[in-house]
Amino acid sequence: MTAPLVASALPLPLARRGKVREVYEIEADTLLLVASDRVSAFDVVLREPVPHKGAVLTQLSAFWFERLASVISSHFLSADADEIIARVPTLEPVRPTLTGRAMLVRRTTPVPFECVVRGYLSGSAWAEYRRSGTLAGEPMPQGLSESARLDPPIFSPATKAEVGHDENVTVAHVVRALGRSQADQLQQASLALYEAGREHAARRGIIIADTKFEFGTSSDGRLLVIDEILTPDSSRFWPADRYEPGKSQPSFDKQPLRDYLAGLKQQGEWDGNAPPPPLPAEVVRATSERYLKAYELITGKPLEIG
Ligand SMILES: Nc1ncnc2c1ncn2[C@@H]1O[C@H](COP(=O)(O)OP(=O)(O)O)[C@@H](O)[C@H]1O
Ligand SMILES: [Mg+2]
Known part of the structure; x- marks a missing residue:
């Protein structure tokens, strides 16, 4: 191993x-x-x-x-x-x-934006919607609940922050920075990748609620998708059989970790800042198992452990 x-x-x-x-x-x-x-x-x-x-x-x-x-x-x-x-x-x-x-x-030379696609209303998008009724600065229908499915999915770009949180920006901001042609290319590629990915994952019992793509330009001038793609680290993976809009959803892989840390915070044993508390072996094991399970569900075969 x-x-x-x-x-x-x-x-x-x-x-x-x-x-x-x-x-x-x-x-x-x-x-x-x-x-x-x-x-x-x-x-x-x-x-x-x-x-x-x-x-x-x-x-x-x-x-x-x-x-x-x-x-x-x-x-x-x-x-x-x-x-x-x-x-x-x-x-x-x-x-x-x-x-x-x-x-x-x-x-490649990376494009300086994170290309986020949201198919469900969660995280910072839910926060923005609750605050102003918008998503990526665009008005949304009223009365959507937390974790609601969005049809069609929405392109919601963000800056790539070197430190701290990425900041959501409007599509108009990306157009101003990169020009209409590249901005359109990024949006179309992101939506098409997400649609294909969510459709595949849904048939395997996983909801890909949202995800982040990165793109870069190769030395011969082509736009390529780079970095990692449709993984549990770049996306919210939700178990489809436990999906219940109106609240936040369990995250497929990190839930054992989040539950443990949230418990420590609640008991006042950790303030949420670095340095992090040590993790019990059982929490580490359960998290590892979930990552492996996500791989197996999506690809249809267990990870070959070399
Ligand atoms: N093909 C590529 N060309 C140039 N940079 C890339 C390419 N693929 C990935 N990267 C960059 O490599 C880094 C991957 O490391 P990672 O740990 O994911 O970084 P981060 O902390 O920024 O998420 C990212 O900065 C990503 O933009
Ligand atoms: Mg990364």
């Missing part, structure tokens, strides 16, 4: 360390993304790694990139350790770190 990983340290130039991934440079046009097992809840990164989480994110993204390639091209090149090592033989000694969790991708 691949050991849980808090942070990778590969013998390659590090381009970026994100909340979950390390990004390494391979060649001018190629990057290696390594998804760690770090997990965050209530905006703090927990100390304990969640076994197999990184592999679930990487292999689920690979599944979707291949399945949705007819909607738009992606940065995906390979998520197979043998193929990656054949391409970069110096990585042979760190094979165990790569297995399952590494993805070779085409390097």
